[in-house]
Amino acid sequence: MNRDDIDVRPITDDELADWSRALNTGFLRSTPVSPETLEKRREENRVSRVRGAFDAGRCVATFRSFPQELTVPGGAPVPADAISNVTVSATHRRRGLLSRMMTADLAEAKARGDVVATLIAAEYPIYGRYGFGPATSLTEWAVDVPRTGLDPRRAGPDDGGRVDLVDGEDVRKTGPELHERLRATRHGVVDRDELWWRRNTGLAATPEEPWKEPFYAVYRAANGEPEGLIVYATDDAWGDSKQPRNTATVRDLIAVTPAAERALWHYVCSVDWVTTVRTGYRAPDDLLPHLLPDPRAAGVVTQADWLWVRILDVVRALEARTYAVPGSLVIEVDDAAGLSGGRYRLDAEPGGAVCAPTSEEAELTLDVSELGTLWLGDESAVRLAALGRVREEKAGAAAVADALLRTSRRPWCPDIF
Numbered sequence: 057m058n059r060d061d062i063d064v065r066p067i068t069d070d071e072l073a074d075w076s077r078a079l080n081t082g083f084l085r086s087t088p089v090s091p092e093t094l095e096k097r098r099e100e101n102r103v104s105r106v107r108g109a110f111d112a113g114r115c116v117a118t119f120r121s122f123p124q125e126l127t128v129p130g131g132a133p134v135p136a137d138a139i140s141n142v143t144v145s146a147t148h149r150r151r152g153l154l155s156r157m158m159t160a161d162l163a164e165a166k167a168r169g170d171v172v173a174t175l176i177a178a179e180y181p182i183y184g185r186y187g188f189g190p191a192t193s194l195t196e197w198a199v200d201v202p203r204t205g206l207d208p209r210r211a212g213p214d215d216g217g218r219v220d221l222v223d224g225e226d227v228r229k230t231g232p233e234l235h236e237r238l239r240a241t242r243h244g245v246v247d248r249d250e251l252w253w254r255r256n257t258g259l260a261a262t263p264e265e266p267w268k269e270p271f272y273a274v275y276r277a278a279n280g281e282p283e284g285l286i287v288y289a290t291d292d293a294w295g296d297s298k299q300p301r302n303t304a305t306v307r308d309l310i311a312v313t314p315a316a317e318r319a320l321w322h323y324v325c326s327v328d329w330v331t332t333v334r335t336g337y338r339a340p341d342d343l344l345p346h347l348l349p350d351p352r353a354a355g356v357v358t359q360a361d362w363l364w365v366r367i368l369d370v371v372r373a374l375e376a377r378t379y380a381v382p383g384s385l386v387i388e389v390d391d392a393a394g395l396s397g398g399r400y401r402l403d404a405e406p407g408g409a410v411c412a413p414t415s416e417e418a419e420l421t422l423d424v425s426e427l428g429t430l431w432l433g434d435e436s437a438v439r440l441a442a443l444g445r446v447r448e449e450k451a452g453a454a455a456v457a458d459a460l461l462r463t464s465r466r467p468w469c470p471d472i473f
């Protein structure tokens with residue numbers, strides 16, 4: 057088959073069912089698509105750019121991107137091209153279909169003025185070649201509740217605040233504002249639209265993804281202000297000798313104050329019958345282990361890369377964020393795709409930065425994917441230099457990059473998309 061026979065293009069509305077079937081095929085899910093799921097896709101496609109590859113009229117590859125805001129160090133949001141639903145049917149793999157869809161999407165994103173593209177990679181080796189680098193990581197803990205050292209007589213927060221169970225409707229009212237406050241302070245967080253809140257509170261169940269209502273609880277400070285939200289599900293497990301052995305799995309925990317974070321973790325670790333708490337995907341520097349009298353009660357069960365970033369505009373990416381210390385650095389950015397390569401000088405101050413193309417000598421040379429990895433502050437340029445992934449043209453330049461770029465809290469992207 058000639059690869060030119062395969063048509064890669066935006067889909068039309070009447071191709072959505074075929075596209076959804078191809079998406080299920082690529083993700084190894086059962087292929088019939090229910091009318092409810094189709095409606096869900098139609099709903100998200102209103103704001104998405106949806107691409108497919110068609111062979112003799114049949115969809116054999118899928119790709120969707122949508123507008124997103126990503127918070128950078130300092131709290132500013134930058135416009136991102138969020139990429140999802142990437143599949144190529146096994147019958148058509150390794151013929152360049154992903155490359156064709158990605159190349160077209162990134163070129164459009166660049167022309168639109170998006171600062172970065174983002175995605176959550178199904179497998180590590182797929183996206184580096186397109187200029188993406190892993191920019192945040194996640195940690196999941198399993199908490200052995202009886203070993204936490206928390207007082208079993210604990211009756212609630214002792215700081216004047218309170219924890220109340222609420223329902224999905226309350227969450228749709230309280231959650232969005234809490235999340236807006238979170239993303240104004242925590243880099244790595246991405247925006248959640250109304251659709252997100254509806255889907256994550258049970259208003260979009262489908263036969264393929266039936267909904268089981270979880271528990272929702274809100275922490276309110278002494279003045280009555282909501283400062284945190286936890287969503288968790290339990291499994292009704294019991295031991296052979298009639299001991300309760302429930303695992304509470306946290307689906308979401310967002311807090312805008314340390315008091316709320318403390319109260320909500322202590323709350324879920326104090327629910328009678330719950331002997332294990334699975335934390336869900338948290339930042340690697342989450343406070344949780346150290347909120348427990350015995351932090352070793354929280355054992356790491358997952359540790360992996362999470363949000364991947366592809367810088368499309370070096371100047372705006374570096375000017376959007378803040379820096380802990382003043383300093384300057386000249387970087388040579390290699391970009392095989394020709395989207396954002398060049399030599400740039402960064403002059404950073406704690407309050408902001410100026411970045412501009414320059415003809416000065418480069419101090420650090422790196423691929424655009426490595427800049428994506430360093431940009432949110434989670435990785436060390438010194439470490440990447442040791443790995444041979446960035447090159448110092450001037451001795452000490454990697455340490456300067458670390459002093460400028462690294463952040464005291466690590467970036468965290470709580471969402472999957």
Ligand SMILES: CC(=O)SCCNC(=O)CCNC(=O)[C@H](O)C(C)(C)COP(=O)(O)OP(=O)(O)OC[C@H]1O[C@@H](n2cnc3c(N)ncnc32)[C@H](O)[C@@H]1OP(=O)(O)O
Pocket residue numbers: 082083139140141142143144145148149150151152153154155156175176177178179181182185
């Ligand atoms: C954001 C998301 O949606 S993540 C979900 C990604 N999707 C999946 O994992 C579903 C299962 N996998 C697939 O559908 C496909 O294998 C895809 C989409 C990952 C790749 O599609 P393909 O059309 O086969 O990729 P394409 O032919 O364009 O490959 C381009 C290059 O990437 C390489 N490559 C592609 N996929 C992989 C992979 N999974 N692992 C390692 N290398 C890969 C190819 O070998 C090729 O390398 P080359 O340029 O050196 O020859």
